[in-house]
Amino acid sequence: MWKAFVFGAVVAGAIGPIALLVFGTAARQGFAAGAFAGLGAALADFLYALAAFSIGALVMPLVAAHEKSIAVGCALLLIGLGAAMLLSLARGNVEAPMARPAAKALGPTFLLTIVNPMTLVVFAGIVPQLPVAGSFAKAAALALALAAGSGTVQLAIAGSGAALGRAMPGENGRRAITAAAAAGIVAFGIYGLASAF
16 A cells, blocks of 8 residues: 555656646745646556556556557647647736635646546556455555645645745746746647657
8 A cells, every 4th residue: 555655756756747737836826726736647547556566467568559649649638738828918907816616726737637647657557566365445545645645746746836936926936937947848739749659
């Protein structure tokens, strides 16, 4: 059980586009929004873990067979997300803190984590080292332990982002944070696209 928790923490601790999204959300909208964004990522990790622990040996090779197509699509999605953030910034549309309910940050991060090629690659690569649960109850328990590790790190990332948001208050601070997060997400997308070929 503890190995699943540690793996969840390691997966969440890898700085990538999802961590930037959680950090930036918390910096712009506060800890609650960042926490919901992080929990969206942890929920996606839970679903991947549940699949990996229960039927991973059967499903993950099928996903791996389409790895290049998935990587290209996800890289383009990341580039599009970052570009949309930059366009919104250029138009002057930077959300004021608490402009929308914090819980609305869960969905987008969940969806981006589900389609993030790094998540697919990490889970596909780790499946051979994971214990096959043998029962759905044990698979669910292991997946919950992994999600708890992921969620713990995601909350720490959200806390760091919220602290930066407090240190850089006002519209100029939010604009700088948004620009940095958007540029990082675009960079990860471009890297992912280049790596696919």
